Amino acid sequence: MEDAAVKALRRAVIYLPPDVKEALRKAYMEEDNEAAKAQLKAILDNVELAEKLGKPICQDTGLVIFYVKVGYKFPGLSIIEEALVNATRRATKEVPLRPNTVNPFTGKNPGDNTGRFVPYIHWKLVDGDSLEFTVVPKGGGSEAVAMLQMPPPGRGVTGVKEAVIDAVLKAGAKPCPPTIVGVGVGGGADIATTLAKKAACLRKLGTRNPDPYLAKLEKELYKAINELGIGAMGMGGKHTVLGVHIEYAHRHPATYPVAIVFQCWAARRASAIVKSDGSYSVYQ
Template sequence: MKLKELDELIFELIKKVETNLPEEVVSEIKKAKTKEKTETGKKILKSILQNIEIARDAKKPICQDTGTLTFFIQMGSEFPLRDKLKKALLNAVEKATREIPLRSNTVDPITNKNTGNNIGNYIPYIDLEITEGKDCEITLLVKGGGSENMSALKMFNPTNTLEDIKKFVINHIVEAAGKPCPPTIVGVGIGGGADLSLKIAKKALLRPLGERHPNREISRLEREIIEIANKTGIGPMGLGGKTTVLDVHIELAHRHPASLPVGIVMQCWAHRYGKIRIYGEGGVEWLR
């Protein structure tokens, strides 16, 4: 595979993620519409589903906020295109901005000047993990500004309990209300350092909806937060109803004995993500 082919492949990944919501997300929204009791909530969920269908058919962005692009990459140490990957990512983002098109969402933090191509310092965000072998997996997550603004971090005392963490997460969902465009997916990172807790909270969003954490206690905590959040009455787009969150995913990282950070990252109903595997021996597999 040459650089131009790699550019085109990543461009197609971006296009698919921006215009075609994963079927598992669509399915959860349909289930929510069936369960929703309020007329306003039902109408909003119906409009969301219509929006998804129009975007898919027209191959246009699902939301006017085409977000910031985050690439999670697991690259084999022998992947033959390892020296070309970053260049291909940047080329693809620039082309996607121009041709899909994407809204230019990358501005200087001081001057507010827009770069015009969704490329800037540390943006797009690239998280790279080196693995064994010749293959490379690229996962793209797109998050808009409304949901990103509802991220949170709290440095707990190590003596705090899971019950304290549960209250923090629920209170944050209530305070966020309609700002992250619910129904949301909520990622929670417990442990690590301040930065790591937020990173694993964002990665938690990529777990398939409905899949619980393998740790029974954490799985129970996820279910409890979902149940309580959906009884708050916030509802779709914050206008009332029983569908406030579609799912809650918690991830854990070992921590310093003196620290207990908890990060929260929220994703709007337009949960845009996709994943491909590029085989070092040739060929591509679309995983999500």
């Protein structure tokens, strides 16, 4: 488990997933704003150089988040958390990763990317005897502009659209666009934000919500955001976002939470499957 997590972290911070690279190449080919096109070329050159040198794509190697699905018959169930924490410490030294965990009250940094509730682990118990996880190194620049809004329930979908556009306009160039915008709607404040982060960080670019209505809304917001003209790294042009992903939960009648989470162009994720015999594979 620990070795699988170290290798997944290494892969995540050095290699962009194929869907993200393809989206960036497509944006570059379509862009006709010279300043924005130059930014996209610099991004693609950076991605290629990181792979060639085996170095992290970005100096901000993020706050480490694990999304875990584990079979209730998996023999190592009781030591998963310990293994993931140890893997984070090892990866910090071996990759290396920038130490990014800071106590919010004392300012102390332990220097190994661990701390209270960090790495953060989302758990899902499933049938079976294997472990599957995805690790997301979430950068601070895009996280800093995340937003939770509570439009009046009577505004309905119009309130959702307004909240998303407002968040993108306020974020501007801060989250290093072109970004992936994750939108979580409904539930409570915590549920909406969790859904928004999953939508931004886990879903592959080029996919749509299976609900036809939400798929249409994703396309509509994608078009509307790109028409704002913020563009790559705020330089204008056609591509402010690479994708808009929406997830939802049923809500309380008195509330209508809308959470917006941004993922920068360096949309890093890698996954691993660990079998009951200890063998594993890492993939993107």
